[in-house]
Amino acid sequence: MDMAAWIERWGEPAVLAMGGLVLGLGFGFFGQRSKFCLRAAVIEFWHRRFGDKLAVWLLAFSTAVVAVQGMILLGWLDVSSARQLAARGSLSGALVGGLLFGLGMVMTRGCASRLLVLSANGNLRALLSGLIFAVTAQASLSGALAPWREAISSWRVVDGGPARDLLALIGGGPKVGLLFGLVWMAAALWFAVRSGWSFWKWVGGAATGLMVALAWWFSYQVMAHSFEPVQIQGMTFSGPSAEWLMRVLAESDKPWTFGLGLMPGVFLGSLAGALVGREWRLEGFGGAYTMPRYIVGAMLMGFGSMLAGGCAVGAGMTGGAIFAVTAWLTLVGMWVGGGIADRLIDRPQPRAEPMPTGGAAADMARAP
Incomplete structure (x- = not known):
């Protein structure tokens, strides 16, 4: 049965939600098995370790770029009407x-x-952080934080079309985008070889990026075969998190979307990955894992994601794969912001001991 037949039988909302569920299962499973995580990659980068965490993220990102640009070249995908462009x-x-x-x-x-993936693995810190992230994202979208978001967004804007297309700005096209992706993929493979062979690092990292690319392709196919207006969209987690929160709190008559299917798909896929790897276990707060740190961090992520127009996957990988200017600017901000937090919070400089004075200095001078 082709896409048009599926749409005619089930309707666009159901088909989109089912596609999100299937691709979410793949993203959750492969993301969990490969330990795909932007934060871990950022930490390795700023620590100058360039190990498997950075290799997995680069492999996923470059796979998404190569797959998306390759599909555009083959005529299988058209992202010109995407919101990000x-x-x-x-x-x-x-x-x-x-x-x-x-x-x-x-x-x-x-x-x-990553918080959604870890929540499915029994991490209660991630579950709490994810809930606070969703609440803050909704407040930033249409609640108490919306005026702040709108004010910051108005400082510097860019029109849609070529002005928001990085490839158009540099005078390139899909071929240039594909070449760029292949260069990043070569770098990812080099880092992967340096850090040692691991099946899930290679296969899981590439498959995670492929799920991001397939999300673009799937929504485009629905749009192309639908009799109703359907917006092409990619994989993201900030908007769907806020949408699921509102559906849990109140009854909604809004139609199902790709993102609504994506969230439970990722959760179930990650749960399956944890069970396969025997990694499911309950984890709470304790030791260095302080609750205020997680609460503040989740709030910053929730507001930041709505301000940037997406999360690390939504704005970073999904938007980055189609070379949206704002997506690449967001990625730069995430890498810099992650480095600053690591430097100031996780790697504080040791405080210098005060110099002894008076008798203490004399005692030290006489010490053998």
């Missing part, structure tokens, strides 16, 4: 939001997608 965007929101998100993901030890 066609709509007006905010440069200030992308940069500030990325910085705040980067700070928050280090404090919570995971980005939005």
Whole structure:
């Protein structure tokens, strides 16, 4: 049965939600098995270790870029009407939001997608952080924090179209995007070889990125075969998190979406990955895992994601794969913000001991 037949039988909302569920299962499973995590990659980068965490993220990101640009070249995908390219965007929101998100993901030890993956593995810290992330995202979208988001977003805006397309700005096209992705993939493979062979690092990292690319392809196919207006969309977690929160709190008559299917799919896929790897276990707060740190970090991520127009996957990988200017600016902000948080919070400089004076100095001078 082709896409048109599925749509005619079940309707666009059901088909989109089912597609999100299936791709979410793949993303959750492969993300869990490969330990895909932007925060871990950022930490390795700023610590100059360049190990398997960085290799997995680069492999996933480059796979998404290569797959998306390859499909565009083959005529299988057209992203010109995607929100990240066609709509007006905010440069200030992308940069500030990325910085705040980067700070928050280090404090919570995971980005939005990683928190969902860890929640399915029994991590109660991630579950609490994810709930606070969703509440803050909703408050930033249409609640108490919305005026702040709108004010920061208005500082510097960019029109949709070529002005928001990085490939158009540099005078390139899908071929340039594909070449760029292949260069990043070569770097990812080099880091992967250096850090040692691991089946899930290679296969899981590439498959995670492929799920991001397939999300673009799937929603485009629904749009192309639908008789109703359907917006092409990619994989993201900030908007769907807020949407699921509102559906849990109150009855909704809004139709199902790709994102609503994605969230439970990722949870179930990650749960399956944890069970396969025998990694499921309950984890709470204790030791260095202080609750205030996670709460503040989740709030920063929730506000930052809505300000930037997406999370580490939504704005970073999904938007980055189609070379949206704001997405790449957000990625830069996330890497810088993560580095700042690591430097100031996780790696504080040792305080210098005060110099002894008086008799204490004399005693030290006489000491053998």
